[in-house]
Amino acid sequence: MRGVHESREGVRCHARSWQTETETDRQTGRQTDKQTDRQTDRQTNRQLNQTQANTSQPRQHSRELALAMFKLSALLLLSLLLIASRIGSMHCESTNSGSAGSTTALSVTTTYKDDPLHAHQEPGMVCEEASLRMVFVLTRHGDRTPVRVFPNVTSQWPQGWGQLTGLGMQEMYHLGQKIRSRYVDQCPVLSPTYSSREVHAQSTSKDRTLMSAQAFLLGLFPPGTGPDLPPHHEGDPLPGDLQTVPIHSAARYNDSLLYSYKNCPRLSQLVKEARQSEEWQAMKLKHQPLLDKLSHIYGQKISLKDVTAINTLRRAEQRHGQPSLEGLTDEELETIREITEWILKTKFSGEESAKLAGGNLVAEIHRRVRSFILEEQEKQFVYFSGHDGTVLAFFSALGARYEQSPMYASHVAVEVYERHVDCEDELTHEHHHSLLSRYFVRFFYDDQPLSVPACGDDHVCELHQLESLSKQVYYEDWLAACEIEWHLAAQRGREWAQRNDALGVSGSDEHGLRGAQCGLRPTAAEWLSAHPTLLFVLLLVTSVLSVALTVVLMNVTKSSPAHAAYNPSVVFFSSSSSAATATTRDVARVSTPTAQSRRATHIQTPKRSRKQR
Secondary structure (H helix, E strand, O other): OHHHHHHHHHHHHHHHHHHHHHHHHHHHHHHHHHHHHHHHHHHHHHHHHHHHHHHHHHHHHHHHHHHHHHHHHHHHHHHHHHHHHHHHHOOOOOOOOOOOOOOOOOOOOOOOOOOOOOOOOOOOOOOOOEEEEEEEEEEEOOOEOOOOOOOOOOOOOOOOOOOEOHHHHHHHHHHHHHHHHHHHHHOOOOOOOOOOOOEEEEEOOOHHHHHHHHHHHHHHOOOOOOOOOOOOOOOOOOHHHOOOOOOEEOOHHHOOOOOHHHOOHHHHHHHHHHOOOHHHHHHHHHOHHHHHHHHHHHOOOOOHHHHHHHHHHHHHHHHOOOOOOOOOOHHHHHHHHHHHHHHHHOOOOOHHHHHHHHHHHHHHHHHHHHHHHHOOOOOOEEEEEEOHHHHHHHHHHHOOEOOOOOOOOOEEEEEEEEEOHHHHHHOOHHHHOOHHHHEEEEEEEOOEEOEOHHHOOOOOEEHHHHHHHHHHHOOOOHHHHOOOOHHHHHHHOOOOOOHHHHOOOOOHHHHHOHHHHHOOOOOHHHHHHOOHHHHHHHHHHHHHHHHHHHHHHHHHHHOOHHHOOOOHHHOOOOOOHHHHHHHHHHHHOOOOOOHHHHHHOOOOOOOOOOOOO
16 A cells, blocks of 8 residues: 555656646746747837838939929029020120229210311312321330241340340330320320320230330320329329320130230131132242242242241341341342332231231221210220231221331321311211211321221211221121131120111010120020020920929829838738747738738737647
């Protein structure tokens, strides 16, 4: 019995031990399952949150893109409307009327009723008395050093090539004094002292023309005419009470007024063609022995066009006491001077060449005269400092007759007169049609009357004759006439604004020609102003495209994956532990986080029953 009792106790102890172990295993399993469930839930939540973020980002980008395109379309429409509203008030800046920084002020005009016509008065005028109102002076620079060097030349020029010499400064200073005597003392157009309301000075960008202008203006307003200091200051503003005068200039490639003959490809082509003409070839054949001799003396091949440089060189050497190469007789030197004169006179002899080279300057003078008379917004003394080519181009455009080409410090004067009211009774009926009929112009070359065939033979050019001449020689689209590429036109700058006004261009054509006036292709606003129908169509098309683009972007946004339907059948739960684990993985792989998928993040794995465990 005792043995049986001990066996029963052993069985109960073993059962209790087995129950204890089973309970321990159960507790351990439950803890493990809970940890596994929590880890799986956290991982699933992280993956779902990441999926939501990834799918919501394209939707946000789509909204931002649609908003940006809408703003861009609105900005484009507003820009076009602003351009259209400003078309009627657009004006071009004039470079040749003064460089950046120049100002235009009301000119001071004074009536000189008792001034007789000056010493250049020619007999046979309609009226014996008139008042000088406005003056243009165009000069060639003073004496300079040679611009070219030849191998065998031994003369020395420490100032550099093509520079104004001391003699040239003196020549220009004396010329300024002479102009002052005439237009300040004899026929008062200028005040004795400088006034920015009266004087405009302009020069090419070369050193010799700028220095010549300085010397000329120093003679025009000599020492002692400078401004005064305030009462509590002593002395003069500058030593000798000098007066400084601003000189306006444009870069060479921007200068279509005084240096247009250097900036026109079409003109260069015409000059080359002229050198292939029968006349040029005949002149070359005639003087070929002299050209061969010059080539031997100067150490390089000398062509017919090089003769002008040799003539300039020898004249400079003679004036400055520099040694000249020997071997030329007096007769040959005279032949060199004759060839030089012939080349210069025929340089712009063709009609097209004359218009391209000098038409802009003729039109500019006419514009300023007309503005001075009608608007009183021009200065009464305008000074241009240029080269022999500037003067020759001006003569060619005028068709003027002259004996000798411009020498150093040569000058051309264009004087504008107003007939006295007392003389109007003697004028013919055609002079009564406007205020402009009371004015006339006279041209002088080195103090001698210059004959202009378009104005008649009495050396008097009526204003309507000058207007007709300027229309004949002026290209409204000078850039196109010169065959300048449009992508290079911007470098030429805005050259001759408002000149077409002086030529009678008015209304909508004024803006259509602004590109030619400014040395640029017409801007988009100006081009659209000349085509109002196209402007309306462009605005309409832009509006339609903007609306259509916005609608398309909205549809694309609605059809993006962010709006795809969610399939709940993908997610299911199984009663088994492995099925629950597989279901958790499936939830993690869901890629369309809709509202249902977002709620799935709160679903937890169900607890297992004791039988399942």
